[in-house]
Amino acid sequence: MPFSIDWTALWPPIRLSLQVTFLSSLIVIALGTAAAWRLSRSKRKGRIVIETLFMLPLVLPPTVVGFILLVLLGRRSTVGRFIEWLFGAPVVFTWWAAVIATFVVAFPLVYQAMRAGFDSVDPELEAAARASGASEWQVLRYISLPLASRSLVTAYILGFARGLGEFGATLMIAGNIPGRTQTVPTAIYVAVDAGHNSMAWAWTISMIVFSFLMLLIARKRY
Amino acid sequence: MLMKSHKAIVLSLMLILMLLLAACGSNSDKSPDTESNSSSVSLAADTADSTKDDVSDTPAAEQQPDPANQSKPLVELTVSAAASLTDALKELEMNYEQQNPNIELTFNFGASGALQKQIEQGAPADLFLSASPKNMNALVDQSLIEADHHADLLANKxxxxxxxxxxxxxxxxxxxxxxxxxxxxxxxxxxxxxxxxxxxxxxxxxxxxxxxxxxxxxxxxxxxxxxxxxxxxxxxxxxxxxxxxxxxxxxxxxVDPASYSPIVYPAGVVASTKHAEEAEALYTYLQTDEAIAIFEKYGFSVPN
Structure with a gap:
């Protein structure tokens, strides 16, 4: 038994991981870019504090992030109650919780990459666009983003990769419900723990294949 | 876009702020534990040093209250124990180290399955306290636990x-x-x-x-x-x-005990231990009435 692969059990975690990572990567690239754009143009004093706060999920252990999220979004908290009232069900132990955990841990990477990208854009080009009557949105859409497109790809891949590998925070707030909230990293953890080595290997290989393909696509573009 | 990005920043900020607040809380929770740990380690090391000095400087052993215990070098025993034993073992640790100043107990708490894996991979544990006979038996079968030094220690509900x-x-x-x-x-x-x-x-x-x-x-x-x-x-x-x-x-x-297999916690000496004598002494101590009384305080019982 430990040396056989259960093909029906193999697929759900992979599908869930891709679904969670894909959705959260879209959210994180949008919000991360927006935050980086806004702060790279800001001269305010509090900027450095905000940026430091943004970086926190990167240095905190994922289980700490997960525990904080569990308390923040749990059924006892105001936020948790609001979500339960809004959707009629708590967010904890659903795949949406995994999306949130993944978003939080991937955000610093995306933010940092986009920040560097926007900083590398010559401010005079943006000033020229503004002088020609472009709105802030047009400056971002037609000047800054195209010039920072290399960073955009890097940021997206970093965010996606971090999300795909997310384990600690996800396990904490999405729990481990096989077939529902069990992502590939959680499935690997459980399989190793239970001695199902061939299953653990099968999932590990699937992770390597996806990561490899993604890096390959990214490199092919540039 | 301006409005949107503004909102995004405010939202992210709120989240991060809450993260920070909670992080402070969990940090302060943790630090005393780690501090006391490290200080106890250094203290133990100090005693070991001073005992050595005493022995070499003053051969007259009558100054020592219990020369047999004092002159022994410090031995660190690693106990891989099921997570559910944490609190009881912490109290036992204090008692045992007080009675045996040359022993420093280190605990590796985790799920019994994970602990079994670690021992199979050669983790340097001296004693294994499992929450299930299954994990213990697997190790005994592989001769990783001494066959004549394992027994059912406790029961749980x-x-x-x-x-x-x-x-x-x-x-x-x-x-x-x-x-x-x-x-x-x-x-x-x-x-x-x-x-x-x-x-x-x-x-x-x-x-x-x-x-x-x-x-x-x-x-x-x-x-x-x-x-x-x-x-x-x-x-x-x-x-x-x-x-x-x-x-x-x-x-x-x-839960009706008849509806599940008896919950038994076996204890066993890891075969590859470098401190067989000390590990066996601890193994024996865990079965004394004194140790059992402490376990019972935390809700354990003696297996039938």
């Missing part, structure tokens, strides 16, 4: 816990069905013995089939308890000992 402020009418197994009534948390049955017992009991009550797909599986008993304490699970299956240690949850009912 399975209980259902609910949040301390819960008003849910949960008094017996039958109250848990039908589906979607309560969010139930158990340990991962494949690797957490408490989860395996819970699965057995739920199966016996004809509930496993219907509830299975909704059950959250925690990576160890503590996580199950955490889910219940934070109100995110309505009911969780943990050991009686874990339920007693928690103030934010309460026992809803004791």
């Amino acid at each position: 399975l209980v259902a816990v609910v949040p301390a402020d819960s008003s849910a009418a949960i008094d017996a197994m039958d109250d848990l069905g039908p589906k979607d009534l309560y969010r139930i948390a158990i340990g991962i049955p494949e690797s957490v013995p408490a989860g395996q017992y819970a699965q057995e009991a739920l199966t016996k009550a004809n509930l496993w089939g219907t509830l299975k797909s909704d059950i959250v599986q925690g990576k160890d008993v503590r996580q199950v308890l955490q889910y219940v304490e934070t109100g995110n699970a309505d009911v969780g299956f943990v050991y009686k000992t874990d339920a007693l240690s928690s103030t934010k949850s309460k026992v809803a009912f004791e």
Whole structure:
């Protein structure tokens, strides 16, 4: 038994991981870019504090992030109650919780990459666009983003990769419900723990294949 | 876009701020523990040094109250123990180290399945306290645990816990069905013995089939308890000992012992130990009345 692969059990975690990572990567690239754009143009004093706060999920252990999220979004908290009232069900132990955990841990990477990208854009080009009557949105859409497109790809891949590998925070707030909230990293953890080595290997290989393909696509573009 | 990005920043900021606040809390929770740990280690090292000096400088041993104990070099014993033994072992550690100043106990707490794996991979453990005979037997079969130095040490009971402020009418197994009534948390049955017992009991009550797909599986008993304490699970299956240690949850009912296999905690000396004599002494101590009394204080019982 430990040396056989259960093909029906193999697929759900992979599908869930891709679904969670894909959705959260879209959210994180949008919000991360927006935050980086806004702060790279800001001269305010509090900027450095905000940026430091943004970086926190990167240095905190994922289980700490997960525990904080569990308390923040749990059924006892105001936020948790609001979500339960809004959707009629708590967010904890659903795949949406995994999306949130993944978003939080991937955000610093995306933010940092986009920040560097926007900083590398010559401010005079943006000033020229503004002088020609472009709105802030047009400056971002037609000047800054195209010039920072290399960073955009890097940021997206970093965010996606971090999300795909997310384990600690996800396990904490999405729990481990096989077939529902069990992502590939959680499935690997459980399989190793239970001695199902061939299953653990099968999932590990699937992770390597996806990561490899993604890096390959990214490199092919540039 | 301006409005949008503004909102995004405010939202992210709020989240991060809350993260920071909570992070401070958890940090201050942790630090005293680590500090006391490191200081006890350095203290122990100091005593070891000074004993050495004493021995070489003053051959007249009558100054020492108990030369047999004092002159021995410091031995660090690593005990791989099931997570549910944490509190009881912490108290035993103080007693034992007081009686045996040359012994420094280090604990490696985890799920029994993980601990078994670590020992199979050659982790430097001296004593193994498992929450399940299955893990112990697997190691004995591989001759990784000394065949004549392992025994059933303790027994435990399975209980259902609910949040301390819960008003849910949960008094017996039958109250848990039908589906979607309560969010139930158990340990991962494949690797957490408490989860395996819970699965057995739920199966016996004809509930496993219907509830299975909704059950959250925690990576160890503590996580199950955490889910219940934070109100995110309505009911969780943990050991009686874990339920007693928690103030934010309460026992809803004791699961009928006939509905699951006996919960036995075996102890065994790891065959590859470099301190066989000391490990065996500790193994013997754990079976004394004094040690058992401490275990009983935390809710354990003696196996039949």
